[in-house]
Amino acid sequence: MNQLKRFYSWIDERVQLSDLVNYMAKKYVPVHRHSIWYYFGGLSLFLFTIQVVTGILLLFYYKSSADLAFESIQFIMSKVQFGWLIRSIHSWSANLFILSIFIHMFSVYFEKAYRKPREATWLTGMIMFFLSLGFGFSGYLLPWNELAFFATKVGSDIAGAVPVIGEPIKIFMRGGEDVNGATLSRLFGFHVALFPGIFTIFLTLHLLLVQRQGISEPMHFEHVEKEEKKRMPFFPNFFLRDLLFWLLVLNLLAILAVFFPSELGKKADPFASAPAGIKPEWYFLFMFQSLKYLPANILFIEGEVFGVLLFGFAGVLWLLVPFWDRKSSRGQQNVLINYLGLFAVIFIIVLTILGWVL
Amino acid sequence: MKNILIFLLFFYLTANFGFSQNKSSEDQCFSCHDMLGGKPAELFKNDIHHLKGISCAGCHGGDSTSDDMDAAMNTRKGYTGVPKGDAISEKCVSCHSNPEKMKHYGSALPTNQYENIKSSVHWVNAIDGKEHIVQCITCHNAHGIVPVKNPQSPVYPINVPKTCSKCHSNEVFMRSYNPSLPVDQLQKYKTSMHGVLNSKGDSHVAECSSCHGSHDIKEVKDINSKVYPLNIPRTCSKCHSDSEYMKNYKIPTDQYQKFALSVHGKALLEKKDINAPACNSCHGNHGAVPPGVESISKVCGSCHALNAELFSNSPHKKAFDENNYPECETCHGNHEILTPTITMLGVDKTAICSKCHEENKNKKGYLVASQMKELLVRLETEEKKAGVLVDDAEQKGMEISEAKFKLRDVRQARLESRTMIHSFDLEKFKEIVDGKGLTTAKLVNEEAKAAIDDYYFRRYGLMASILVISIFAFSIFLLVKKIEKKSKNNS
Numbered sequence: 001m002n003q004l005k006r007f008y009s010w011i012d013e014r015v016q017l018s019d020l021v022n023y024m025a026k027k028y029v030p031v032h033r034h035s036i037w038y039y040f041g042g043l044s045l046f047l048f049t050i051q052v053v054t055g056i057l058l059l060f061y062y063k064s065s066a067d068l069a070f071e072s073i074q075f076i077m078s079k080v081q082f083g084w085l086i087r088s089i090h091s092w093s094a095n096l097f098i099l100s101i102f103i104h105m106f107s108v109y110f111e112k113a114y115r116k117p118r119e120a121t122w123l124t125g126m127i128m129f130f131l132s133l134g135f136g137f138s139g140y141l142l143p144w145n146e147l148a149f150f151a152t153k154v155g156s157d158i159a160g161a162v163p164v165i166g167e168p169i170k171i172f173m174r175g176g177e178d179v180n181g182a183t184l185s186r187l188f189g190f191h192v193a194l195f196p197g198i199f200t201i202f203l204t205l206h207l208l209l210v211q212r213q214g215i216s217e218p219m220h221f222e223h224v225e226k227e228e229k230k231r232m233p234f235f236p237n238f239f240l241r242d243l244l245f246w247l248l249v250l251n252l253l254a255i256l257a258v259f260f261p262s263e264l265g266k267k268a269d270p271f272a273s274a275p276a277g278i279k280p281e282w283y284f285l286f287m288f289q290s291l292k293y294l295p296a297n298i299l300f301i302e303g304e305v306f307g308v309l310l311f312g313f314a315g316v317l318w319l320l321v322p323f324w325d326r327k328s329s330r331g332q333q334n335v336l337i338n339y340l341g342l343f344a345v346i347f348i349i350v351l352t353i354l355g356w357v358l
Numbered sequence: 359m360k361n362i363l364i365f366l367l368f369f370y371l372t373a374n375f376g377f378s379q380n381k382s383s384e385d386q387c388f389s390c391h392d393m394l395g396g397k398p399a400e401l402f403k404n405d406i407h408h409l410k411g412i413s414c415a416g417c418h419g420g421d422s423t424s425d426d427m428d429a430a431m432n433t434r435k436g437y438t439g440v441p442k443g444d445a446i447s448e449k450c451v452s453c454h455s456n457p458e459k460m461k462h463y464g465s466a467l468p469t470n471q472y473e474n475i476k477s478s479v480h481w482v483n484a485i486d487g488k489e490h491i492v493q494c495i496t497c498h499n500a501h502g503i504v505p506v507k508n509p510q511s512p513v514y515p516i517n518v519p520k521t522c523s524k525c526h527s528n529e530v531f532m533r534s535y536n537p538s539l540p541v542d543q544l545q546k547y548k549t550s551m552h553g554v555l556n557s558k559g560d561s562h563v564a565e566c567s568s569c570h571g572s573h574d575i576k577e578v579k580d581i582n583s584k585v586y587p588l589n590i591p592r593t594c595s596k597c598h599s600d601s602e603y604m605k606n607y608k609i610p611t612d613q614y615q616k617f618a619l620s621v622h623g624k625a626l627l628e629k630k631d632i633n634a635p636a637c638n639s640c641h642g643n644h645g646a647v648p649p650g651v652e653s654i655s656k657v658c659g660s661c662h663a664l665n666a667e668l669f670s671n672s673p674h675k676k677a678f679d680e681n682n683y684p685e686c687e688t689c690h691g692n693h694e695i696l697t698p699t700i701t702m703l704g705v706d707k708t709a710i711c712s713k714c715h716e717e718n719k720n721k722k723g724y725l726v727a728s729q730m731k732e733l734l735v736r737l738e739t740e741e742k743k744a745g746v747l748v749d750d751a752e753q754k755g756m757e758i759s760e761a762k763f764k765l766r767d768v769r770q771a772r773l774e775s776r777t778m779i780h781s782f783d784l785e786k787f788k789e790i791v792d793g794k795g796l797t798t799a800k801l802v803n804e805e806a807k808a809a810i811d812d813y814y815f816r817r818y819g820l821m822a823s824i825l826v827i828s829i830f831a832f833s834i835f836l837l838v839k840k841i842e843k844k845s846k847n848n849s
Binding site for chain 1: 845
């Protein structure tokens with residue numbers, strides 16, 4: 001213990017670490033019956049860090065060409081020491097990361113934590129959410145296996161259904177008319193350079209805003225006296241709890257990676273016919289399944305186009321919620337927001353289950 | 359001059375006859391033409407139609423009861439003269455496709471010839487759009503038509519090859535329809551056992567129509583053709599499996615049964631692999647004969663080229679030739695060739711080698727056979743072991759595709775070694791079994807074992823890491839409790 005203290009003092013003498021510790025100790029986290037949802041912000045950050053670390057390790061061996069991608073993953077899985085573990089953790093942590101940001105986003109939504117003055121925090125978070133979906137979509141193709149190839153084809157076709165801008169977007173995503181080696185290079189570039197770069201900027205902004213504005217308090221705290229508000233210091237109390245949660249998730253990740261390692265399947269063959277039951281990753285499944293239920297034509301437009309436009313519209317509405325939910329910003333209860341959120345959660349869960357089962 | 363006198367006499371007689379008796383129940387056409395002489399009338403005398411009372415008018419139209427030439431050959435009475443092109447067959451069909459009419463003449467002949475010929479290659483392959491390749495008379499003749507069973511008929515079994523060859527041996531004619539079709543069928547047929555017996559007057563033996571059909575002849579590539587590869591064994595067996603039909607030829611009739619059980623038969627008849635050999639692949643088709651002792655290896659070697667070459671360069675070649683043993687057949691049989699198994703090799707009682715090689719007789723071969731068997735057994739055992747390990751590793755979810763791929767090399771080496779047996783050279787055999795097969799099998803075994811070990815290592819590693827992480831997590835939990843308790847006490 002003494003050794004540890006001496007080491008801390010050695011660092012402190014040089015970089016004045018105690019200033020930072022004191023600063024963090026003065027930051028408080030509200031304690032109430034919904035406090036548990038605060039941990040998902042930190043968990044998302046932790047999983048993102050794992051993504052970055054394992055992603056960099058995979059980069060040492062991955063080759064982003066249609067001829068070599070599949071084989072390089074095969075090499076990682078069979079020849080590289082702990083390559084299987086790195087890839088499986090990368091894949092599982094990606095899924096848990098998206099699940100975690102879904103939970104984080106909905107908890108912020110239901111707590112109305114986006115209300116004034118945290119509109120920009122919400123916006124940066126939402127942009128990171130969309131970027132995370134982009135990470136998922138672009139990373140899915142990288143193993144260049146049959147499932148990934150056709151899922152990318154279907155996914156980019158859906159994007160292409162958007163009127164006017166759809167086709168150029170599709171061609172931009174694919175790097176040409178069809179999904180081929182150019183698409184792989186392009187999505188690899190997005191996955192390892194463009195998206196991480198943009199994500200880091202928004203993550204920095206997001207964290208700065210959280211630091212500057214503090215952690216949002218629930219709406220009923222506004223009517224509670226300052227002395228009566230329960231809270232805990234961010235450091236070390238909340239930080240250690242956060243760490244505990246991360247360790248539990250790390251255990252879960254290890255179990256998933258060992259018992260359900262990422263499969264590789266068959267190498268993509270652009271000339272083969274699509275295998276039956278092609279499905280996107282689970283986080284796109286609710287949209288994919290919804291489009292399947294739409295009739296061929298709705299009013300005067302194609303059903304699929306209608307669906308894509310509807311999801312686009314809903315996404316914009318969701319993104320801009322701090323600006324149209326004025327009631328919450330005024331500290332008033334907005335039941336409509338709760339109902340809309342509840343509908344969105346039920347819709348996503350039901351459609352995802354249907355997409356999974358059917 | 360003589361002819362003119364005969365004509366005048368004929369004209370006088372017929373004119374007077376016509377004057378006195380204008381109508382008659384006799385076939386006046388035939389009466390006149392018979393009197394005039396000439397080939398058609400001569401041939402028609404023995405024509406089945408004439409014998410059945412069908413007059414010339416039956417095919418040529420007109421009034422055969424009138425002795426007045428102008429009246430008899432009047433177009434208003436349906437006289438058509440000599441029919442041309444498809445009109446010829448149409449005349450035949452007008453009766454031969456009409457069961458009522460055929461019954462009227464007491465005929466038991468089928469009435470579906472026209473239907474059959476319409477789907478035949480001779481009808482379908484018309485080139486000028488005006489008429490088809492053959493008409494009924496092409497094969498049956500025109501005026502001298504006799505029943506098929508009559509040796510005079512061009513379609514009597516003995517005459518069929520000659521009849522067909524009129525066109526099929528004519529390069530210029532055949533070129534118009536099928537330039538790639540050989541025109542030497544008759545020549546080959548004459549050299550075949552069928553052809554030899556046919557030329558000796560045996561009407562039982564196969565001729566063209568026995569295999570190709572008669573009216574319904576299809577192209578060989580047509581799946582409905584009797585000589586389409588998949589149908590050949592059945593076509594040949596129609597005669598060759600009929601012990602009653604074959605009793606005079608003193609040859610076995612179980613070839614089809616045996617062939618159906620063979621590796622070739624299963625490939626052809628069950629898997630429908632048209633590249634698998636049918637009867638004609640070994641016996642020839644038009645020149646079908648049983649392959650002689652000296653040519654068996656050439657016949658088998660046309661597909662199994664490497665085996666045949668290795669055998670030809672082996673010490674067995676000389677020994678087999680000297681003892682007059684049929685090469686491949688001695689070990690593999692003929693019609694009932696089964697997938698070779700390891701039991702064929704070696705020196706135990708079931709092994710074929712032991713028929714000639716014993717411990718004290720042909721000793722060198724005995725030793726080679728015994729060592730080859732030992733090596734092959736080892737390779738098979740190692741391959742199976744490797745396969746089981748690879749399956750196990752795969753079922754455990756391990757990435758084992760490279761070892762799986764190498765396992766194919768082991769199988770390939772085993773197959774190669776089976777071919778190399780035909781060299782009867784132990785060193786060459788060892789090179790494949792030891793050098794390729796066993797070495798690769800060892801590698802696969804090692805890789806699969808490593809994958810399985812890795813599988814357990816992962817689980818033990820997981821347990822250890824969970825333990826470490828959990829201890830760390832629990833320590834943090836205790837620390838949090840301690841801090842919170844402390845701050846509670848302070849407050």
